[in-house]
Amino acid sequence: VNPRPGLVVCGWALLNAVLVGVLVLFRGDAVETGLYSAGIAIVTGFGLAVLLAAARHRDGQQMRQPVRSSSMSMLAAAALLVGLGAVFHWWIAAIAVYPLAAVLALHTGEQLPRAADPVPATTSTAEAPIARLAGTMPYTGSPLGNSVPLPDDHPARAAPRHVPHHSARGWRRVFVLLVVLRAVLGRRRK
């Protein structure tokens, strides 16, 4: 049985609803039950959104991705300025207009152009066209370090390497000895 993701979320919300029911039995007050129910309502809403997305086949790999996110730093800056305006003086909030304008200017340019084929990306080597393209898109690694190809003995390719064998048999013997000792002592006491 493989549960559907939306049902996992809604099932979890239902489990919480049962706990709210128990709270009612324990005569929880209106604040407690209301608060808990509100939390469950949010989770249920999320679960329904997941169910809806799955029903509309919005699940599966998302190959088309935005290529930059500069507008988001501007949006966060605007949020911070509005907040600082509330703390200190409202004129600070007015400055948020500039980063918000930048958000509008940057936002659309960050999306992947239509009819673009995102590479290198695959869910399976069965996708031959992408496999061909991979040769033209060598990956050099991130600045943190260089990527190392999978070795021949990796399980995705070939037989496993030798596994060092540090047996836990000694511990098991100690455990069995303790159990036997306890049983003997227990019988003696009787």
Added chain:
Amino acid sequence: VTALDQPPARPVPVNPARSFPAGWLDTTDHKRIALLTLGTALTLLVAMGGLALTMRTQLAQPEMHILGADTYDEFFTIHGSGMIYLVMTPFAIGLGLYLVPLQIGAVNVAAPRVTMLGFWLYLAGAASMLSGFLTSGGAGDQGWYSYPPLASSRHSPGPGVDLWILGVTLVAVGMLLMAGTVLWTALLKRAPGVTMLRLPVLSWSVVVTNLMVIGAFPSLLVAMAILAVGRINPAIFDNNMWNIGYQHVFWFFGHPVVYVMFFPFVGAVVEVLSTFARRRYFGYKPTVLALLVFAALSMSVWGHHMFTTGQSSNDYFSLTSILLLVPAGVEYFGFLATVIGGRLVFPTPMLFALAFVPQFLVGGLTGIMISMPAVDYQVTDSYFIVAHWHYTLAAGSLFGFLAGFYFWFPKATGLMLREDLGKAHFWLWLVGTNVTFLPMFYLGLHGMPRRIPTYLPTDGFTAANLTATVGSAVLGLGTVVFLTNLLVSFCARRPAPPDPWQGHTLEWATSSPPPPTNFTPEYPIPKVRSFAPLLDLRELREQHRGAPIGPATDADGSGP
């Protein structure tokens, strides 16, 4: 219109590997966003540790005044708030952000720009909260849960508390966005063959964590809104309904967040234990069920923080809190059954994971003790609570995080950490943690209240406080060793292979560090038949020893 009628697709690289700063600061790669989050949280961990060391130095002897009373209040407020909102929660959510798309074979996180907005809001929130130290009135000094009426502008004037509220609000929104996108990814963006019951335990732990975030974090926003209104009009807190109402709303977030800061590290410990025990994790389905039940119960226990107010349904909250033992017991059974009989090896991640098990048990069991109102009435607001809390979050969650950190560091950076320095870090932290926090149980039981800047020689608290301070110094030394390890590993690089530990899950099938789109034809997704796909392949090869098996590259779940 058929596919043949459409114009040919133009190849466009997704998340090309650009260098710092542009390649990182406007990235849409979930790995980079996660590393930015984790790196920021790690930096803040060191800063928050510095605050803690200063406070412990003050408490080493009676009547010491390194910090004034007000500054001490600011230090414990920012230490507590920082560790919860700025360090442990981002660690938990950042870990999920990095690993979940890799473990489920996804190209990226869903809505990566929204995820990046979450990071920027987190950074802005952290800056806002800490900037209180630069104001004339100092930083927020009302404690991490900021109870009114103390937090109102009448009793805590100055912008420090305002900046604290702003910071918490921004961070909460940021974490909500990150958690929402990671949850959406785990639920809907899995590769073919990766069904819900083939998700690794870590991914499941992130799923339940993020469910709690979705359900509970909006409550924190409401709590901050109440405080903000109270800052404008403190008269609302003359009515006790708002004070108690705030406590309910706050703790409806405040208790689940403890589990938000715990579950992903349970998942990390599961992966580490099973990898270094060289066997499949024992009790996968019961553990998944236990995680879901654990998370649901954790939403229903918030009132145990309010036993002494007399304004919560004590029987119910005590019952649900004690019931937490059942799913926790299932998880612990899984840990032990995986390790016993395994072919154990003990690299640094395994040491941290093994230490997590008993240390978190101390935190958990003392939590059950104080979930009984009769006990809670005696020890509330004492150092017993501080000890319980630190065994849960420092000795427990932080050790779990470090197990994951040492485990996945080679994957994330392509570099191996130094084992000798890692082990030195582990032993120093093991000793330091217990020497610091164990005496606090004694202090609490002997009546030392939490949050006092000093005490009298006649109180009888000196020896235990001195011991705790010595322990904190050992922790500080361990942190220096940890930072040295990072520095040495970055300066004198030892490249990491793709799978240095013989891991079980999909992230070990790609390069170290993974390519921008995680899996490419060069680094394909192996066939996924269970929650431990690489272990499946190893076992398959053991069964067919001598008979070569071709690369397992089909991810549609069909047989070889």
